[in-house]
Amino acid sequence: MKREELKFQYAPLEYQSLLQKIENGRLINYLRRRLHYLIRKRLNIEVMNRRNLPGHDNFVIAANHSSHLDIIALLSAMPLGKLNDCYSVAAADYFFANDLLAWLSKLLANTLPISRSYGAYSAIKVCGTLLDNGKNLIIFPEGTRSKDGNIHEFKSGIGILMAGRKQPVIPIYIKGAYDALPKGRIIPLKKKIVVIIGEPLYFTDRPDDSESWQQISRECEDAVKRLIP
Numbered sequence: 001m002k003r004e005e006l007k008f009q010y011a012p013l014e015y016q017s018l019l020q021k022i023e024n025g026r027l028i029n030y031l032r033r034r035l036h037y038l039i040r041k042r043l044n045i046e047v048m049n050r051r052n053l054p055g056h057d058n059f060v061i062a063a064n065h066s067s068h069l070d071i072i073a074l075l076s077a078m079p080l081g082k083l084n085d086c087y088s089v090a091a092a093d094y095f096f097a098n099d100l101l102a103w104l105s106k107l108l109a110n111t112l113p114i115s116r117s118y119g120a121y122s123a124i125k126v127c128g129t130l131l132d133n134g135k136n137l138i139i140f141p142e143g144t145r146s147k148d149g150n151i152h153e154f155k156s157g158i159g160i161l162m163a164g165r166k167q168p169v170i171p172i173y174i175k176g177a178y179d180a181l182p183k184g185r186i187i188p189l190k191k192k193i194v195v196i197i198g199e200p201l202y203f204t205d206r207p208d209d210s211e212s213w214q215q216i217s218r219e220c221e222d223a224v225k226r227l228i229p
Contacts, residue, residue, distance in 0.1 A: 032107055035107065036080060043072070047077045049198070058135060059137075059168050059169070059200065061074060061136070061138045061172055062139055062141050062172070062220045062223075063138070063171070063172040063173070063174055064142065064146070064173055064174055064224055065145050066146040066174070066177060067178050067181045069180055070140070071108075075088075075109065077172070083110065085134070086110060086135070087111070087130060088111050088138040089111075089137060089140075090111045127161055128165075139161075141154035141155055145183045147182075149179075149182065151225055154220055156214055156217050158216065162216055163206045164204065164205075164207070164208050165203060168201055169223075171197075171199075171224045173195075173228055175193065175194040175195075180193060196229065198224070198227050201223055203216050
């Protein structure tokens with residue numbers, strides 16, 4: 001699969017032209033780094049245990065999800081120079097519903113649009129190809145934002161993706177984002193957000209079967225829960 005096909009085939013067809021214009025341009029990459037520099041100056045986000053992020057190898061972040069602020073908080077943990085190599089997996093029908101939202105999603109979160117009309121295996125194949133090309137991924141294994149702020153069951157997709165892979169999963173717990181911007185709220189409150197980074201999890205030796213997928217998902221979920229202060 002060619003790189004261009006990889007990035008855009010899962011976006012709605014009417015937005016592919018827009019995405020092709022902004023995805024890899026120097027301007028959008030510069031604007032993304034500049035925007036996140038300003039965000040880090042303005043927002044009250046604390047990052048703990050940043051040393052747990054691999055310095056050279058690429059990885060997958062698996063985090064709890066209760067707020068639209070989660071992705072901003074997670075990207076605040078990344079070095080500014082690596083922002084453009086870090087993709088956040090998101091539903092295309094939500095974040096690419098119109099031109100403006102698609103542009104903002106790409107600018108702010110370097111979003112990898114996955115169409116829910118395609119099978120889960122197709123989406124996971126795209127994620128795997130990105131990893132094979134040295135990119136980092138941000139995944140919310142719960143699949144959607146929590147309505148009560150609690151961590152809910154991780155779906156098996158993270159297990160399907162990571163079974164037998166050399167890249168590690170970095171478990172992360174995000175504290176405070178739900179209080180600042182829960183589902184249904186539009187304007188965030190001024191609350192402190194803490195990003196707690198756990199130690200890498202490796203699943204290189206795991207077999208690629210359904211039992212292993214479920215086990216990997218449970219281990220990732222347990223690792224995130226252990227980070228709750």
